[in-house]
Amino acid sequence: DVKVTQSSRYLVKRTGEKVFLECVQDMDHENMFWYRQDPGLGLRLIYFSYDVKMKEKGDIPEGYSVSREKKERFSLILESASTNQTSMYLCASTLGLAGAGEQFFGPGTRLTVL
């Protein structure tokens, strides 16, 4: 039973390219999150969204933007990819604005920027 999907498992891009990472959830969750995961640093929040067309910066938003035009879809955009954006990108979603909803993760996209 698929809950959170991401558009690609592996992606290789060149420096300066515009990159789109898409995340779709089928659980009607309000909250969606984009993280990057790097060795020794754990998961770091890039952006999150608590409703359609709403977005909030996380801890490391520089170099990224997001789009949430529909409730089920949350896109992460790298306007001009750089080598330091090579990472594993994970999308997640939770139900509810407040409270303690379980977080569901997508399978991740391993992005390499050459």
Next chain:
Amino acid sequence: KNEVEQSPQNLTAQEGEFITINCSYSVGISALHWLQQHPGGGIVSLFMLSSGKKKHGRLIATINIQEKHSSLHITASHPRDSAVYICAVRGTGNQFYFGTGTSLTVIP
């Protein structure tokens, strides 16, 4: 400053051993999560708890709200338990804070 600290960072155990992974946090929370990440990246939620103790099969999670501490225990460990275990807390807002993970290897 890390809002969530885990220990140990790496752990190697013999099959059958009892394993404990610890998590301390410094923020007010609405819930604490234990996550498991296998090689290849996929993360699954093991537990979500805000008080007391939960058990699922060979896994047990406890939390002490006053001490801001949680433990994940694995009884009768098995090589298939080899994974990275991540402690995450949901703050009183909407943000999650993550530990850097404990890499567990269980040797047959």
